[in-house]
Amino acid sequence: MLRGLNPLLSPDLLHTLASMGHGDEIVIADANFPGTSSARRLIRMDGVSATDVLRAVLEIMPLDTFVPDPALTMQVVDDPEAIPDVVARFQQIIETTADYPATVTGLERHAFYDRARAAFAVIQTGETRLYGNIIVKKGVVAP
Template identity: 25%
Template sequence: MIKSSIIHPELLSVLAKCGHKTQILIADSNFSFVTNSNPRTEIIYLNFAPDMLNAVDVLNSITKLINVEASTMMAWPDDFENTIHAEYENLLPQGTPMSFQQREDFYQSVKSPNTLLIIATGESRRFANLLLTVGVVK
């Protein structure tokens, strides 16, 4: 039995395959996992019910196993209060750059051959998708 903050066998397997510059999407429950992914991207479904598992818990566990070089979020409308953004910034390693892309550009980034993994969460907040770029082992 592995002693780790993550015990999901398929998720551990895909994380072990991630190298420098690989992308991982932590997706909210509104994201179209299949139609907005590359055919070779592996999708791990952790979306059992609304907010089970939520994206913040997934990010918290993922960052204990991989180094994050950069992150990207989909830009949201000016009149939208994105509460998860600050939570992500608090969990990401200090100094991790975060960029923002318009919807279609974000979808194209996720469809990139560099995106090896999509983690489907039950996160019910809108604009909660977070694309991580894996960093080097330090």
């Protein structure tokens, strides 16, 4: 146990976040996401919500400030303008937790899967809300 860190940040997750470089992306995925077949590195966090994981990650990892879209969610199939409750919650967490409060951008479902396959890692959560998936891009820690 360490002081000052969210207890959801397991040794494997901490190592993954610390190993990422500027511009690397990590996926926080819901329980329905094809994590095993999509991930280069997979971290399982069954029983934990995607929103709780996002908050824990953003407490220690900066969002990229060099791109217009450092936070991407999966668009609803056949309704790309829809904003599911879980996505609205992702936006609130980014606004209150991230050092760079960016606007969440939607990405078409298959484009999201392609982007996730290229990500540094996937965190598979126990999130049961549909479309509870987000990709965040790591920024730099300023001196």
